[in-house]
């Protein structure tokens with residue numbers, strides 16, 4: 001991302017409502033972030049039903065000095081929303097973390113728990129939307145509202161050179177965060193888009209639905225990370 005695009009992203013955040021402005025430019029939302037009423041209501045419902053779960057915005061996982069940022073869609077209800085760590089506790093994490101370990105972006109043994117000791121190597125994982133949405137489907141306004149945290153996350157990563165967007169929603173939000181022209185950077189599995197010092201790599205989301213239906217095979221997923229690994233090396 002160029003200095004100009006970061007400046008523009010910060011400016012866009014500043015122009016939002018006063019409540020949003022008060023917390024903009026922080027890479028992580030507060031636990032009771034109030035900005036998306038529908039998601040707040042859903043969060044409160046699940047908190048009452050499952051008091052032992054995380055049930056809050058899920059913070060990014062990994063070092064802010066990493067060269068690679070992975071952007072997912074949003075926490076899964078029984079995955080990151082339950083455990084509090086991105087992609088931890090549901091099927092998407094099985095494929096993601098196995099792939100990251102295979103390509104040297106993580107080490108340890110993934111056991112679907114935030115205390116499994118797994119660590120990321122030069123890699124950080126975040127989501128386009130930090131709160132769990134009903135049916136895994138955030139509304140456009142929720143994606144737009146939460147982008148201030150994606151903007152701030154990017155601005156907070158001085159060494160980032162590669163971003164892997166998992167799925168179209170993550171791609172579209174990242175394209176906006178990078179200040180790219182949407183028409184010049186269409187989503188396609190395996191596509192790579194130049195954004196100055198950063199490259200954006202597209203992949204279908206590693207959800208159980210996509211792998212069960214054959215939209216995404218482990219080999220297709222691995223080919224994206226092989227490309228990232230080769231470019232970063």
Ligand code: SF4
Pocket residue numbers: 029033034035036039040057129130131142145146149
């Ligand atoms: S999705 Fe993002 S902006 Fe909306 S309430 Fe959650 S943390 Fe706040």
